[in-house]
Amino acid sequence: AAGVIQSPRHLIKEKRETATLKCYPIPRHDTVYWYQQGPGQDPQFLISFYEKMQSDKGSIPDRFSAQQFSDYHSELNMSSLELGDSALYFCASTTGVSSYNEQFFGPGTRLTVL
Amino acid sequence: SQQGEEDPQALSIQEGENATMNCSYKTSINNLQWYRQNSGRGLVHLILIRSNEREKHSGRLRVTLDTSKKSSSLLITASRAADTASYFCATVIQGAQKLVFGQGTRLTINP
Numbered sequence: 001a002a003g004v005i006q007s008p009r010h011l012i013k014e015k016r017e018t019a020t021l022k023c024y025p026i027p028r029h030d031t032v033y034w035y036q037q038g039p040g041q042d043p044q045f046l047i048s049f050y051e052k053m054q055s056d057k058g059s060i061p062d063r064f065s066a067q068q069f070s071d072y073h074s075e076l077n078m079s080s081l082e083l084g085d086s087a088l089y090f091c092a093s094t095t096g097v098s099s100y101n102e103q104f105f106g107p108g109t110r111l112t113v114l
Numbered sequence: 115s116q117q118g119e120e121d122p123q124a125l126s127i128q129e130g131e132n133a134t135m136n137c138s139y140k141t142s143i144n145n146l147q148w149y150r151q152n153s154g155r156g157l158v159h160l161i162l163i164r165s166n167e168r169e170k171h172s173g174r175l176r177v178t179l180d181t182s183k184k185s186s187s188l189l190i191t192a193s194r195a196a197d198t199a200s201y202f203c204a205t206v207i208q209g210a211q212k213l214v215f216g217q218g219t220r221l222t223i224n225p
Contacts, residue, residue, distance in 0.1 A: 033212060042202060042215040043157065056212050090157060092213075099144035099206045100164065103213060105157040 002026055004093050004106035012112045013081050021076040021109045025093030031055070032074040033103060034066060037088040049074055050097050078111075086113045120203060120216040128224050133190045135219040137203030138183075144206045146179055146186050147213065151200045160188075160201075193223045 005024040013019050025032055031050045035043040045058035049068035060066075063081075068074045072093075078085060088110050092103035121136045137146070148160040163170045163179045163186070170177045176189040190197055200220050204213040 031211075035213075035215075042217050043204075043213075045212040045214065048212060056210065058212060088154065092157075097211050099208075099211050100162070101211075102147075102159050102162060104159070105149075107156040110154070 004091055004104055006089075006091050006106040006109050008109060009107065010110050010112075012114065014114055015081055015083065017081050017113075019078045019081060019111060021078070021089050021091075021111070023074045023076070023091030023093075023106060025072050025074070025091075026104055029093035029095050029104070030072055031094045031097060031101075032068055032072070033092040033094075034060075034074070034076050035090040035092065037090065037108075038084075039087070041087075043090060046076070055097060081113045083113050086111060120201075120219045122219060123217065124220045124222070126222040126224060127193060129193060129195055131193055133193050133197070133221055133223075135188045135201050135203075135221070137186045137188070137216050139186075139203075139205045139214075139216070140184065141205075142208050143181075144208055144210075146177075147204045147206070148175075148177060148186075148188050149202045149204060149215075151202065151218075152198075153200075157202070190221075193221075195223050195225045197221060198223045 033048040034046040037043040046060040048056045052068045066076045088108045090108045092105045094101040147162045149157045174191045200218045202218045203216045
């Protein structure tokens, strides 16, 4: 079965550079969530989209923006990168906005900021 | 963590023994979910228990939920070396869909 695809899997950037992370949800999933997991930390919710509209927002810095496109894939844009942005970034997808729908996680993008 | 804590933070047991991990949370929830993560890799959904359920089983996994104490436990029976991973509980609070994760328990199964 098709899973959530994230690209790239690994990304190395310098401070103050920009990065774009991509997420391709499972086919027919219309809801995407982004989570950030720092080293040794639990995943923290950043932002979510349902039917191409932002549905919820968490602890996402103003330097970050995200959107969901007409084909339901989502991109997380990160600017003015800081050392503290080094983390695993997960995307998860599901259908609809029910609280009981399982979120299927992608393998993550490991971002390293030097 | 925003929502809860897990206990213990690390657990090391012998293969074949049972492993119990606990999770506490702060606010009213719709459901609680348990995830597994191998070192630095993706999150794998293990089980979901709704707020009106008290116990749920899936294979060697048993999850309990006590909403009066705002706590949950995950029991892995007859542990195997391949169960070595970090285990996170995550809650979905009422009126929301996002997952709020606990701090995780790092489980090591010694062969």
